[in-house]
Amino acid sequence: MPTVYLFISIAICMLCLSSLMLLYRRMHPLILLHGYFVGTILMQQSFAVLSLNLHYVKPVLGLQAFWAFKLPGLFVQPILLLWGLKPLFSRKHGAGAKLCLILIPLLLMTAVDAGMKFTGFVAVMHWNAFFSALRYALILLADWAYLKLLQRLMRAEEVSGL
Amino acid sequence: MILFPPAVFDSNEWFIVAASVLVWTVSLALPKRFSLFTVVCIWVLNIYLAQTTDFIIGKVPYELYQVNDYSEYEYFDVFLYIITYPPAAYLMLEGYDRWRLRGSKAVFYVLACALVTIGLERVSVAFRVFTYDSWRLAYSYPTYVLVYSLNIGMLRLVRRYHPLQGLRADRPEQRQGRL
Numbered sequence: 001m002p003t004v005y006l007f008i009s010i011a012i013c014m015l016c017l018s019s020l021m022l023l024y025r026r027m028h029p030l031i032l033l034h035g036y037f038v039g040t041i042l043m044q045q046s047f048a049v050l051s052l053n054l055h056y057v058k059p060v061l062g063l064q065a066f067w068a069f070k071l072p073g074l075f076v077q078p079i080l081l082l083w084g085l086k087p088l089f090s091r092k093h094g095a096g097a098k099l100c101l102i103l104i105p106l107l108l109m110t111a112v113d114a115g116m117k118f119t120g121f122v123a124v125m126h127w128n129a130f131f132s133a134l135r136y137a138l139i140l141l142a143d144w145a146y147l148k149l150l151q152r153l154m155r156a157e158e159v160s161g162l
Numbered sequence: 163m164i165l166f167p168p169a170v171f172d173s174n175e176w177f178i179v180a181a182s183v184l185v186w187t188v189s190l191a192l193p194k195r196f197s198l199f200t201v202v203c204i205w206v207l208n209i210y211l212a213q214t215t216d217f218i219i220g221k222v223p224y225e226l227y228q229v230n231d232y233s234e235y236e237y238f239d240v241f242l243y244i245i246t247y248p249p250a251a252y253l254m255l256e257g258y259d260r261w262r263l264r265g266s267k268a269v270f271y272v273l274a275c276a277l278v279t280i281g282l283e284r285v286s287v288a289f290r291v292f293t294y295d296s297w298r299l300a301y302s303y304p305t306y307v308l309v310y311s312l313n314i315g316m317l318r319l320v321r322r323y324h325p326l327q328g329l330r331a332d333r334p335e336q337r338q339g340r341l
């Protein structure tokens with residue numbers, strides 16, 4: 001079964017990576033890149049603290065399990081985070097629509113975490129789906145605040161394409 | 163504990179502090195070449211690369227090496243990622259831009275910079291910043307070549323949207339010409 005889960009994980013990663021083409025047309029490439037980098041950095045740091053230091057969750061040892069778990073952490077969740085950030089930079093949507101468009105990626109990111117628990121790649125000790133959603137919401141807010149400041153800096157320096 | 167303090171504030175911590183002071187001093191002493199936005203791009207890319215690499219091969223299940231005192235996440239690990247590593251890549255790009263290196267010269271420059279970084283890593287191993295398990299110093303060489311190449315790629319990408327980057331600060335007439 002772990003091999004099947006690994007292939008499913010790879011397939012979802014490829015789907016997310018191909019969705020980057022859609023995001024690339026709608027967002028500035030440098031904003032996209034920064035959003036991805038900072039989102040991944042925050043996710044990795046928070047997960048390292050939760051798993052290595054606090055022992056709230058524990059990834060299962062084994063190379064297949066590691067990659068089935070690591071690949072979504074590197075590609076699926078950061079790209080879903082970018083989809084969550086996109087409506088925050090859009091002027092087309094109202095507040096209600098924005099909230100819905102942000103909630104969908106947040107729920108999907110939480111679902112990926114739940115999937116990791118379901119497949120047995122992560123053992124959960126003192127953690128649940130609500131904490132997971134809260135973690136991603138905070139990362140989304142931090143990433144959004146960073147990108148807003150970055151966008152201001154880009155305007156001040158007259159970076160083209162904004 | 164959210165982040166672990168050092169087991170003992172000894173040689174590895176002192177080395178990290180001294181290396182950080184040194185690279186920051188050199189970086190700040192050089193004439194300002196890149197805009198704040200470009201510096202932020204370089205910084206974020208290098209934090210991402212260093213942290214991702216360490217979290218993949220430096221932690222379980224691979225654990226090819228250990229950074230600092232514990233295999234857990236420490237204050238000085240964060241210090242390394244945010245303060246110590248990025249200025250090294252900044253200095254490499256500073257030289258790349260200052261001497262306007264292209265083609266084979268750029269390739270030799272990247273290979274030479276990776277060699278210098280290997281030397282620094284060897285010293286850091288002596289000070290127990292890194293403790294190798296299955297890792298060898300030779301494996302770090304292609305890693306640094308890749309990291310520096312990605313940094314050059316990032317600088318070129320930034321230049322595409324920020325055309326003033328990459329013009330020689332020591333030749334202001336070029337900047338005016340491009341404006």
